[in-house]
Amino acid sequence: MTVDVHEGHVSLGRSVEAENVxxxxxxxxxxVDGVVSVAGHITYWAEGSGVSTGE
Structure with a gap:
């Protein structure tokens, strides 16, 4: 997981194992105190396919 924070704006990236997380x-x-916005650019691995999906 990558996290970038600039003036309270959080940008998330990378891939996780399950979409529901x-x-x-x-x-x-x-x-988290001070967070103004969160932009998620997170993909997930489709179960059993080995393929990453999502944004």
Missing amino acids: IPAIERLCRS
């Missing part, structure tokens, strides 16, 4: 990651980032 993406909203949790974004929600946790939004809960």
